[in-house]
Amino acid sequence: MDLTRTERQLLWIGAALAGVLHLLVPGLLLSLARLGYRWVLSVEFTPQDGARRRVRLLGVGNLVVAAVLRRLLD
Numbered sequence: 001m002d003l004t005r006t007e008r009q010l011l012w013i014g015a016a017l018a019g020v021l022h023l024l025v026p027g028l029l030l031s032l033a034r035l036g037y038r039w040v041l042s043v044e045f046t047p048q049d050g051a052r053r054r055v056r057l058l059g060v061g062n063l064v065v066a067a068v069l070r071r072l073l074d
Contacts, residue, residue, distance in 0.1 A: 008073040015066035022059025026052040 003011070022029060030047045037045035 003073070008069075012066045012069035012073060015062050015069055019059045019062030019066055022055050022062060024059075026055035026059075029055055 030051055034045045034047070037043045
């Protein structure tokens with residue numbers, strides 16, 4: 001699949017922004033997940049102990065992926 005330069009940039013920038021969000025506002029993301037589960041799936045979602053730490057860990061993973069994508073796609 002051939003991506004334009006803009007599409008390649010959007011791909012790694014999007015991954016980086018997702019990583020930053022996960023690092024900076026894990027509580028907000030967990031609250032949004034709680035609402036989404038309730039509205040879309042009609043299920044109660046209650047984050048357990050350590051959930052914020054795991055969300056931040058996903059953020060680190062997203063930043064690593066963004067760095068790899070930037071390196072591979074530029």
